[in-house]
Amino acid sequence: MAIVLDSQRTETPPPLQLTRLPQHIAIIMDGNGRWAKERGRSRIAGHRAGTENIRKVIERVADYGIPHFTLFAFSTENWSRPQNEVRGLMQLLSFYLRREAKKLHENGIKVVHLGDLSSLDPRLQRQVNQAIELTRNNTRMTLALAWNYGGRADIVQAVRRIAAEGIRAEDIDESTVSARLATADIPDPDLIIRTAGEMRISNFLLWQAAYAELSFIPAYWPDFGPNDIDEALITYSQRTRRFGGVPNEERDSETVSADDKNGTRVDTSG
Ligand code: FPP
Secondary structure, three states: OOEEOOOOOEEOOOOOOOOOOOOEEEEEOOOHHHHHHHOOOOHHHHHHHHHHHHHHHHHHHHHOOOOEEEEEEEEOOHHHOOHHHHHHHHHHHHHHHHHHHHHHHHOOEEEEEEOOOOOOOHHHHHHHHHHHHHHOOOOOEEEEEEEEEOHHHHHHHHHHHHHHOOOOHHHOOHHHHHOOOOOOOOOOOOEEEEOOOOOOOOOOOOOOOOOOEEEEOOOOHHHOOHHHHHHHHHHHHHOOOOOOOOOHHHHHHOOOOHHHHOOOOOOOOO
């Protein structure tokens, strides 16, 4: 049942009570092209269907109270697609922002951008900046749109900033780099979902994904729905995250076997 928060905004309680939720979900939206091909339609029709799909997925994630959500929509490599597809994707971003920015704002969602805005059409840059400005004080959830984003490019620009700031080599640690990535204000993703069955990270949040749980869903992005979010969260809540160590319960109860004493069983897995 929806809870009315004020005259504009309603919130639905999470459909599942889960003990452990990620603080940041990121999705690689893949499969628009295959979705379209199977229907004898153009790739752009697939991207259009993918755009239409975004709202209900955002709403589901927000209903769980997950504070950070990132969508990988246009990579630095996507410029190599046919010109009309690139143009169509840019038009879709413009259409999406025109139609959704106000709605996102009313729903308490703060929009941020990850990637290089400067190579986009100035009008599109303005639209992105306007959505960021309109929603900047919202606190319910941050929606990061990765558009013209690449993980390697992100690391390179962070390194350049470190060099430009004249920071000495011995003063550089992981936090120096993290603080200069596009995601400086966002925690690392706990869960990265990729749709359409491919099992690759494709230059997405490379540094930030160090300990992310990965979930590969067979559904094409236009068919990915709120139920897939539920299922990914159930699976996530059942995983044991180790961050390179061992879970506490194993740390305390482990009995040392003869093999271990002889040092013949070495496990360096994360
Ligand atoms: C990958 O599918 C998808 C993309 C490269 C674009 C994703 C964009 C959208 C969902 C729409 C625009 C987004 C916003 C935020 C307005 P693909 O084309 O590589 O699919 P395929 O692997 O099946 O060919």
